[in-house]
Structure formats: structure tokens, C-alpha cells
Amino acid sequence: MSQEMTVAVPDTAPPRPRAHRRWRVLSLVLAAFAALSAVRLFSGQDALTAAGTVQTMLAYAVPIGLAALGGLWAERAGIINIGLEGMMVFGTWFGAFAAWSTGNPWAGLAAGILGGMAGGLIHAVATVTFGVDHIVSGVAINILSVGAMRYLSVLYFMDAPGGGAGQSPPLPNFPRVGLPLVETALGPVHQTGWFLVSDLAGVVIGLTTGMSAITLIALLLLPASYWILWHTRFGLRLRSCGENPDAAESLGVGVYRHKYAALLVSGGLAGMGGVFLAMVASSVYQEGQTGGRGYIGLAAMIFGNWRPGGLAMGAGLFGFTDALQVRGQGPAVHALLLLMAVALLAVAVWQWRRRRIGPAIASLAVAVLLGAWYALTDTVPGQVVIASPYIATLLVLALASQRLRPPAAIGRQWRRKSG
Template identity: 60%
Template sequence: MIDQEVRTPAPRTGGVRAFRGRRALTIGLGAFAALILLRLITGESDITSSGTMSAMLGLAVPIGMAAMGGLWSERSGVVNIGLEGMMVFGTWGAAFGAYFGHSPWLGLLAGIIAGALGGLLHAVATVSFGVDHIVSGVAINILAPGVARYLSDLFFTHESGGGATQSPQLPHFPTWSVPGVGGPLGDLEKHHWILISDLAGLIRGLLTNLSPVTLTAAALIPISFYLLWRTAFGLRLRSCGENPLAAESLGVKVYTMKYAAVVISGAFAGVGGTFLAMVASSNYQEGQVNGRGFIGLAAMIFGNWRPGGVAAGAGLFGYADALQLRGGASAVHAMLLLLGAGLLALAVWHAYRRRMVTAVVSAVVAVGLLAWFFLTDELPKEIVTYSPHITTLLVLAFAAQRLRMPAADGLTYRRGGGH
């Protein structure tokens, strides 16, 4: 009977799933409506343009893959801050496979394998030898750039266009678009009609010029949800992150589950690294990961260790980055109005719930942002450049109260420790 409970995931009520689906849809529609209203007030067309939406998707892919990698690892109880280094392994592996294999598809495969090997290294250190998870992750982040530099010097220095810090030009992936979307929706977008042009920009940006890596990344999110929440394998893996000793007593092979999760985590990071080297760029370059592994961890925390939330977090950070690249200082300046209004509404909500300290803090920050918007015409260049990082900090600060991490996340497990 107990073994049957482990093998069969406990059914969840349809009402809870429907409520979560409606809530997510409401939040998404509300956010898009707020962007439309902001565009109308400020006249910044880039806020909902197809170019911004396309850039958002491209910038969200590596962040989302790092975040999904963190989710897989931490759901098994292993903290993985080594995702940054695993993405570095993925960028170099993709370049090696694509260049010497003369195929972008071999590059994708090599990038996944390289990231998975980074995950395997983290699993050996943390699961088998009990090394502190943070120490192991930091070590991988330090090790990866050095290994990539050494291997680049070994394999790329004597190749045309290559060197110790970069690879030669790599073969490109094809790009695909949904037929009949680009031209007609582009014409609608140019009219700047309320809602119609905004929807045209959104759909056109998300359904044109898509790479296979982008489509792979998008498919991996629902696949991960199904595997982790709808299969016996996922139930066993998540039980290791909640109470590994109890899982062991019910026959779960905890070491195997943790190894599988951390290796898969590295493979996800490898997909993100492949995107950076072969889609966002035309070759591997030293430093091109540029902190996206850490932003991915922030997206994972924002998403409360669930795939849907992770996708939303990656989209948010990708949008913040896309807006400063496409719209520049004026578009980011317009976001002050949206942030100020949102925090003011949040202050009213907290006051209604009698959380007066939080309400006062939110109100003070909101008034400051609104005053900043109305008293200035644009933001300093330094703030515009780092707006994605500032967004990361703000989101984590306001999302921290609702988070629920796996209970055994980061704890060292030893077989038989419960006896």
C-alpha cells in the first residue's frame, strides 16, 4: 500500500488547477492591458511593438533555461548556483560541436552534453561527497571560464577567426515563422490602434523568426511540468527535495533521483548556453553568459519553484532587458509611471489587509517613483543599462513573502541517516 502511494501521484482537484489557470490568465491580461495603457499615455510605441516582443522572447530563453535548470535541481534538494558556469560550458560545447561537426544540430547536442557534464560534476561533489552546495556551485562558476579559455586556446587559436577568447564563425540555425503572420499583422501594427495594433505586435513578435532552440526551450517548460507533477518519476524526485529520509524509507533511490535532477539541470543550462552562442550570436565569445545564470536563479525564485512561474519570471526579466535595448532611455523612463501606479495600488491593498508597515513603505516608494517620472524627461544612461538587474532586485524584494522552497533544499543527505 505504501509503495503504491509512492508510485502513483496523488490526484489534485480540478478546482485548484482551474483557479490557478484563471489567476495566471487574469494576471497576464492585466499586465498586457497596463502596457497598452502606458503606451497610450506616454506615446512610447516600443512598449508593445513586435520588435520588443521578439527581443523579449530571445532574451528570455537563456534566462528561462537557467531557471528551469535550477528548478529541476532544487526540487530534488540540491541548490545549484553553478548554473552560470554550466551555461559557460554549454556555450563552448555548442561552438565546438557546431564548428568541427559542421552542423548547428551537433552544436545543440554538444552544448547540452557539455552543460550536463557540468551538472554531473556538481552532483558528484554535493551528492556523493557531501560538499556544501554553495561552495560547489561557486567552484564551478570559477572553473568554467578557465576551462573554456584553455580549451579555446587548444582548439580555436589556429582556426580562422578563432582565438583564446572566441570561436570561429559557426553555422546558423534556420528560422521559422507561422505562415501568414508577418505581413498582415505588421500592417495592423503600423496603425497604432488601441488593442488591435498591440495584439498584432505581441503575436507577430512571438510567432516570427523563431529558431529551433527557441522552440525547444518553449516545449521544455510544459514537458517539465508534466514530468515533475504528473508522473511517478516526478513524485519521487520531488519527495527527495521535501524529505529524503522519508522517501528512502519508502524505497525511493534518493541518490539516483538527485543525480538525475542535477544532470538534467546542467543540460537545461547547456540549452541556454547554446542559444547564446549560436542564436543570439554567431560564435562563442568569452563572457557572453554575463550573469544570466544568476538572473535565472532569480526567475526561479520569483516563480516559486514552479514551471509556469519560472516562465513568467523569465519573460519579465527578458522584457525589461528588451525594453532598454529597443526603446532606450525614454521607454524605460515610461516604466516609472507603471511601477509607481502598481506600488500605489499595492499600498492600498496592504492597507485594506491591515498590513500598515508594508503599505506605508509601498506608498513612499510609489510617490518617489511618480515624482521621478513627472519631474524628469529621461533616465541616466547607467540606470537604463542596468534596468534588468534593478528589476531583478525589486521583483525578489516584493515576491519574497509568498515563496515556499522545497523543505530539504540545500541539506546534505546520507543514506541511512534516519536510522
């Protein structure tokens, strides 16, 4: 009898939480893609899933994703890194200067990463060694970066051909990589306009053609960061510093050392995002080029619940809405109203099934308003088109905020216990 009971237990045991969570996320992604395809078919806005839109989305999402990944490394070690914006500014200038002076884009990439790491080192000295408030240190780095880079631009770029006080001369480009055979094979399928099939072909073409080499590196850094932080001894120790540094220290973990390492990596990733802005998204360094993407990266990281896959979806969402603003203009953004209405209707049903009556009614009301807006208009005002990435980001953050779980010791000014 005991043997029979032992055999029966595995058959009735619930699935592992991690596997269930991954299946749920995959289901949500597939459902969102199907809804996007249906909206594209209903509205006739092919720009929603066009290959060019996907390529433009990558161009906007990569620097945000790199900043978010930098924030992930820092905050998993317990350090709030609001200075990501300034570290991206360091990356834009130093990357541009090295690429311009050597004529080699890879030298620019190395210099931009080192420039961002210098910003991370400043943040580490202030917060880890001297115990400065994390927010104060990050804001100081953001302010310092703008003034310092302005001074260096006047010093080095002012008299250069094509340069100026807030702009560098033209910069060399990174090589392009891709699989042109994919476009040849799937191009006719993409042109058919079939539900799901055409959209999937457009996404595959956009992700495999005309890609900058630095974009490919950035995409590979996502699984690499996941593997290092969640599947190595170093990553376990680093994350323990963000959860319970006292316990980590009692087990022999060098808390200070791991926090320094996390901030150096964080700054390097942000600096790489700055290089992307100066040398891929543009061909020159320009003052104010980051445009708040460091802060948006933090929002993407929070939306992703401090996980690499989640922050990638957050960066992709912002990049997608920004790409529609550029390629689809008003009509494509107008179609997003219908997509958001469908999404909020699904949220309302989900909240109702969980017996959360208030949030369900609120989601349903907003969904009805967005649906009416779509039905009664043909386009949206230009101001809404420009602000659409920020509106979408705020909406998703508001919906995801109830399920966030930051590291337990994040923002704590930790000091080693004496004795």
C-alpha cells in the same frame, strides 16, 4: 433531509485552491498587460509592445529561462545548483566547438547539452555522493569552467581563422521558424495603435515570426517539464526527494538515483542555454558570454516560486526590460517609471486591504516618487537604462519574497540511513 443536505454541499463548497490560484495568476497577467497598453498609449512609446521588442525579449529571456528551468529540476530534488553559470559556460564552449568543427548547428546543440550535463555530473558526484556543501560545489564549478574553457580556447581556437584565445571562429546558424501569414494578417492591426488590440497583435506577431528553432524547443520545454514533474510517477518521486528524502527512501524511492537524474537534466538545460548564447544571440563563442545569466536564472526561478510558469514570467520580465534597453533606449525605459508607479500603487491598495499598513505606505511612497520622476523628467540617465533589467528584477523579487515556498529539504546534505 440528509439527501437535501448532501446535494446542497457541492453548491456551497469553495472552489479548488489550484483553480483559484490559476485564475488569480491569469487575472494579474491580464491586468499587467492592460496597464502596459495604457502606458504605451499615454506615453507614445510604441516600442513597449512592438513586435520587434517581443522578438528581442525572447532572445534575452530564453537563456535565462533555460537556466531557471535547470535550477528548478535541481532544487525540486533538494540540490541547490548555484553552478548553473559554469554549466552554461560549458555549453557555450562545447556547443561552439562541435558546431565549428562539424559545420552542423545541431551537433553543436547536442555537444552543448552534453557539456552542461558533464557539469551537472560533477555537481552530483560532489554533493550527492561525497556530501560536499552545495554552495561550495557550485562556486567551484563556476571557477573551474572559466579556467578550463580559456585553456581549451587557446588550444583549439587560437590558430583558427577568425578565432582567438577568447573567441571561436564564426559558427553556423540554426534555421528560423515562424508563421509569416500571421504577420501579414495582423500587421495592419498592429499599426493602428488601438488600446489592447494593437498591443496584442504585436505580441502575437513577435511570438510567431522570425523565431530560431532552438527558441521553439526551449518554449516547449516549459510545459514538458511541468508535465514530467507534476504529472508523472518519476516527477512525483523526484519532488519527494526535495521535500522529505527520508520518507521517500522508506517508500522505496532511489533518492540518490533521482538526485543524479535531476542534476544531469539541470546541467543539460543550462548547457542548452549556453548554446543559445553562442549560436543564436551571437554567431561566435566569446569568453564571458554568459554574463551572469546563470545567477539571474536562479533569481527568476525563485521569483517563480519553484514553478515552471512563474519562472517563465520572471525570465520574461528580465528579457523585456533588457529588450527595452536595446530597442527603446532611454525614452522607453523612462515610460517604465510610470508603469512601475501604477504597479506599486496597485500593490499599496492590495496591502491596505489586507491590513498591512506599513508595506502599503511604503509602496505608496515609492509609487509617488516614481510618478514624480516621470512627470518632472523627459528621460533617464544612461546608467539607469543599463541597470534597468537588474532594478526591475530586484523590485519584483522584493515584492514576491513574502509568498515563497521552497522545497522543504533544499540544500540538505542527505545521507542514506544504514540498516
